[in-house]
Structure formats: C-alpha cells, structure tokens
Amino acid sequence: xxxxxxxVNGLNVSRNGRRVIEDAxxxxxxxxxxxxMGPNGGGKTTLLQAILGIIxxxxxxxxxxxxxxxxxxxxxxxxxVSQHSITFDEKFPINVRELVSLGRLNRSNLxxxxxxxxxxxxxxxxxxxxxxxxxxxxIGHLSGGQKQRVFVxxxxxxxxxxxxxxxxxxxxxxxxxxxxxxxxxxxxxxQGTTILIVSHDLTAVFCRMSHAMCVNRRVYxxxxxxxxxxxxxxxxxYGEHFxxxxxxxxxxxxxxxx
Amino acid sequence: MMFNYILQLLGYRFFQYALLGGxxxxxxxxxxxxFVILRKESMIGDGVAHVSFGGVAIGLYLNVQPxxxxxxxxxxxxxxxxxxxxxxxxxxxxxxAVILAVGFSTxxxxxxxxxxxxxxxxSFLFGSILTIGTxxxxxxxxxxVSSLGLITVxxKELLSITFDEQASRLMxxxxxxLSAVFNLLVAVTIVLSIKVVGMILVTALLVxxxxxxxxxxxxxxxxxxxxxxxxxxxVVIGIFASAVFDVATSGVIVFTLVACFLLVSALKKGLVAxxx
Numbered sequence: 001x002x003x004x005x006x007x008v009n010g011l012n013v014s015r016n017g018r019r020v021i022e023d024a025x026x027x028x029x030x031x032x033x034x035x036x037m038g039p040n041g042g043g044k045t046t047l048l049q050a051i052l053g054i055i056x057x058x059x060x061x062x063x064x065x066x067x068x069x070x071x072x073x074x075x076x077x078x079x080x081v082s083q084h085s086i087t088f089d090e091k092f093p094i095n096v097r098e099l100v101s102l103g104r105l106n107r108s109n110l111x112x113x114x115x116x117x118x119x120x121x122x123x124x125x126x127x128x129x130x131x132x133x134x135x136x137x138x139i140g141h142l143s144g145g146q147k148q149r150v151f152v153x154x155x156x157x158x159x160x161x162x163x164x165x166x167x168x169x170x171x172x173x174x175x176x177x178x179x180x181x182x183x184x185x186x187x188x189x190x191q192g193t194t195i196l197i198v199s200h201d202l203t204a205v206f207c208r209m210s211h212a213m214c215v216n217r218r219v220y221x222x223x224x225x226x227x228x229x230x231x232x233x234x235x236x237x238y239g240e241h242f243x244x245x246x247x248x249x250x251x252x253x254x255x256x257x258x
Numbered sequence: 259m260m261f262n263y264i265l266q267l268l269g270y271r272f273f274q275y276a277l278l279g280g281x282x283x284x285x286x287x288x289x290x291x292x293f294v295i296l297r298k299e300s301m302i303g304d305g306v307a308h309v310s311f312g313g314v315a316i317g318l319y320l321n322v323q324p325x326x327x328x329x330x331x332x333x334x335x336x337x338x339x340x341x342x343x344x345x346x347x348x349x350x351x352x353x354x355a356v357i358l359a360v361g362f363s364t365x366x367x368x369x370x371x372x373x374x375x376x377x378x379x380x381s382f383l384f385g386s387i388l389t390i391g392t393x394x395x396x397x398x399x400x401x402x403v404s405s406l407g408l409i410t411v412x413x414k415e416l417l418s419i420t421f422d423e424q425a426s427r428l429m430x431x432x433x434x435x436l437s438a439v440f441n442l443l444v445a446v447t448i449v450l451s452i453k454v455v456g457m458i459l460v461t462a463l464l465v466x467x468x469x470x471x472x473x474x475x476x477x478x479x480x481x482x483x484x485x486x487x488x489x490x491x492x493v494v495i496g497i498f499a500s501a502v503f504d505v506a507t508s509g510v511i512v513f514t515l516v517a518c519f520l521l522v523s524a525l526k527k528g529l530v531a532x533x534x
Binding site for chain 2: 052056073076080085088089090091097098103105106110111137
C-alpha cells in the first residue's frame with residue numbers, strides 16, 4: 001500500500017449497549033479497491049458509519065486523509081452511497097440530471113448557482129456511468145440497477161478521492177451487478193479512486209478487488225492475489241469451516257475490461 | 259357584458275391590489291409549499307396557521323399591526339416545533355399539535371380579555387383580499403420578495419437536504435442552518451398569505467398547488483414551475499370569480515385550487531388507464 005487514506009486504530013463501537021466493533025485496527029492505502037464482507041449484523045454498516053462520523057465511537061482513533069476524523073473537513077474528497085440511498089420516496093419529483101448535479105454541492109458554492117463547468121462534469125459522469133439517455137427521466141421510474149448507477153454517479157461527480165458504498169447492489173439483477181462492478185473497476189483503475197464497497201458477492205470481491213475486509217465484530221483485512229486462498233480469510237470471520245466454491249469460468253468474465 | 263365588467267373591475271385600485279397581493283402570496287406559497295409537501299411537513303403549515311390566530315389576537319389587544327405580532331408568533335412556533343423534534347421531545351405531528359393548541363388557546367384567552375371578537379379578527383380568520391390597503395400590499399411585497407429571494411438563493415441546498423439529509427450533511431452542506439432558514443420561510447409565507455385566504459384556509463394555498471404539480475410526474479424544476487402556475491393561476495381565477503359571482507373570495511380560491519387538483523388527477527388517471 002502507498003500512503004494511507006483511512007487509518008483506524010483500536011476502534012470500539014457499541015450500539016444499544018452491545019459492542020458491535022471490537023478493537024479494529026487497519027489501514028487503507030490510496031488506490032485500494034476493497035470489498036467488505038461479513039454476516040448480517042456483523043457490523044459492516046456500523047464500521048462505515050463510525051468512520052464517517054455518523055455514529056460516535058467509544059474509543060480508538062480514526063484518521064481520514066491524514067486528519068483525525070473529529071477535525072476532518074474535506075468532505076468534497078469523500079463520497080458515500082448509503083445502504084438506504086435507493087429506498088427514497090419513489091414519487092419525489094427529481095430527474096437523473098438534477099439528482100446527479102446535487103453531488104456538486106459543497107461549502108464553497110453555497111447559495112450560488114452551479115457553474116457551466118459543474119454541468120459539464122455532470123454530463124461527463126452521466127456518460128461514464130452509461131446513463132446519459134436517462135438524464136431527463138424521473139428517478140422513481142428507473143429500474144434498481146439504473147438507480148444504483150445514478151447514485152454512484154451522484155457520488156463520483158464530486159471527483160472524490162475515496163468512494164464508500166454500502167451494499168449498493170442489493171436487489172439488483174446479476175447482469176446489472178456485473179456491469180456495475182465493471183464501472184467501479186474502471187473508476188479505480190483509470191482514475192485511482194480508493195473504493196470501499198460492502199458486498200455479499202464473494203466472487204466479485206475475490207475476482208475484481210485488490211483487498212478484502214471481513215467484519216464480524218472483529219475486523220480482518222487481506223490483500224487479494226491470484227494465489228490467495230479465500231477460505232483462509234473467510235474461516236476467520238465466520239468462525240466455522242468455510243468452503244468457498246470458486247468456478248474458474250466465473251472470474252474470467254469479471255476480469256474483462258469495460 | 260361579462261367582459262366589460264371584468265375590464266371595469268381591473269380599473270379599480272382595490273382589485274389591482276387584490277390581484278397583486280394574491281399573486282405574490284400564491285407565488286411564495288407554491289414554491290415553499292412544494293418543499294413542505296416533500297419534507298412531509300404539511301401539518302406544520304396548518305399548525306403555524308392556527309398559531310397565528312394567537313398572534314393576531316395579541317396584535318389587536320396591544321393595538322400593534324397584527325401582521326407583525328403574527329410574524330413573531332409564527333416564527334417562534336416553527337422554531338418551537340423544530341426544537342421539540344430535534345430534542346426528541348415529540349415527533350413532527352405531535353409537536354405541531356402541542357404548539358397549535360398553545361397558540362390557539364392563547365388567542366382565545368386574549369380575545370376573552372378584550373371582551374370578544376371584532377370584525378378585524380374575522381378578516382384574519384377568513385381572509386379579506388379585496389380590502390388590502392397600500393400598507394398591507396407593501397408588507398406582503400416585502401415579505402414575499404424576502405421569501406422568494408431566500409428560496410431562490412438556497413434552492414439547490416434545500417432540494418438536497420429534502421431529498422437526503424444525511425448525505426447532504428456528509429457533503430458539507432450546513433443542514434441545521436438551512437433547516438432554520440426553511441422554518442423561517444414557512445412562517446413568513448404563511449403570515450403573508452393570511453390576508454389572502456385567512457388563517458383557516460392558508461394550508462390549502464400552501465399545499466394544493468404543489469400537490470397538483472406532483473401529479474404531472476415531472477423533474478424538480480418543472481414541478482416547481484407548474485406549482486407556481488397552478489397557485490397563481492387559481493388565485494387569480496378565484497379573485498375574478500368571487501367578484502363576478504359576489505361570493506367569499508377565500509372560499510372561491512380554495513374551491514378553484516381543489517377543482518384544479520381533482521381535474522389534473524382525473525386527467526392523469528385517464529391517461530394512465532389509456533396507457534399513454
């Protein structure tokens with residue numbers, strides 16, 4: 001890993017009196033593409049929310065882009081797509097272009113109209129995510145896969161250094177999921193964006209990403225290489241014998257360039 | 259003959275004032291009301307309108323311009339509702355119900371101290387757009403321009419926090435300050451609209467234009483535009499219709515707003531049924 005974008009040391013987080021994250025220590029380097037896995041209720045979302053300061057942590061430290069989280073103010077360098085992003089009111093009157101343009105908001109353009117350059121960036125990202133043709137469609141009229149691409153477009157239109165996605169493909173059909181992961185690989189490979197993504201798709205994590213993180217109260221991270229054995233990492237977190245069925249032909253498709 | 263009568267009406271200053279005051283109030287209501295609906299806070303509009311009854315009573319009792327005391331009381335009410343919600347004392351509806359009851363009962367106590375109702379209080383309760391004077395019009399214009407200015411300047415930020423408050427906060431948008439600005443907008447808009455339709459019916463002017471525009475399934479800019487078209491259009495039609503048929507203006511305005519909502523909803527259902 002090169003320089004760290006996120007550093008977590010001895011982090012403990014509790015919810016409703018129950019310890020959810022215990023003594024988490026890890027470093028995420030610039031340009032990492034990390035898949036975050038673990039059982040339901042294992043603390044994946046809690047960990048991300050603690051890193052982002054949405055929920056408080058009991059003890060330990062979090063540093064984002066070299067600054068303690070409590071002092072971090074460069075929110076334009078970090079984008080987040082929450083688990084609940086797509087569970088919005090379907091009747092909300094907003095089209096794709098309008099929603100993606102909201103991603104350009106930051107403290108420096110408060111109370112000012114978006115500039116021509118902002119709109120050009122919006123069009124560029126719509127094209128990158130393959131949703132230009134949907135620009136004038138109401139967001140509530142889109143399919144699950146299309147909505148996901150729109151929310152990721154809103155997140156990356158800020159040109160973030162770090163992109164955090166919490167279960168972005170839940171409920172999306174497998175073909176759309178595959179296209180979605182390809183777009184993220186492209187973003188990570190060509191623009192060097194650091195990506196953290198919560199995913200239950202172990203094949204996608206082990207075929208496409210550079211690192212895996214397993215969260216089940218404790219946090220384990222591991223680089224992924226063609227020689228790495230996924231079973232070793234997964235057995236630690238699930239605490240039982242784990243057999244990862246890994247068909248050769250599956251990865252071939254995942255490694256295809258976009 | 260009808261056309262001549264309408265032309266004659268347009269020549270009267272009171273009618274010009276009514277059209278101008280009504281248009282400013284409905285323009286403001288249409289834009290602020292759309293956000294109120296999308297934030298699922300329609301009850302706050304109703305609550306503040308009822309609280310303003312206390313403000314009017316205080317103004318009349320102290321012999322101060324009632325619209326000023328109403329503005330102060332309404333602003334206190336929206337911030338009171340917001341405070342109770344933020345501190346977890348009550349959810350939005352319950353907080354509104356509490357503040358509504360406090361404001362309305364304050365009005366009742368003051369009226370009983372003053373020895374009963376008077377004509378002016380009725381004009382605030384049910385609206386009296388045809389009696390708008392120069393002073394009222396200036397006040398409505400100042401409040402209207404302030405409200406329109408705020409909503410124009412902070413439009414994208416208000417849209418962002420309305421769509422996703424938590425994501426907006428993480429983007430560095432000052433959610434707390436903007437929510438306070440929005441609360442202020444709601445209070446100002448309601449107060450400036452009381453002369454038009456009265457405090458009992460002001461929620462209709464706030465909610466119906468946006469609700470009608472939402473039936474059209476458009477993006478945000480177009481929905482806002484159509485909300486203004488429905489709001490201003492129906493107020494103007496209502497003012498003319500009330501003069502022509504000599505019936506209560508506020509009642510006719512609300513009636514045209516409801517009729518327009520039903521018509522647009524029926525047309526939409528018809529189009530959907532025909533698969534268009």
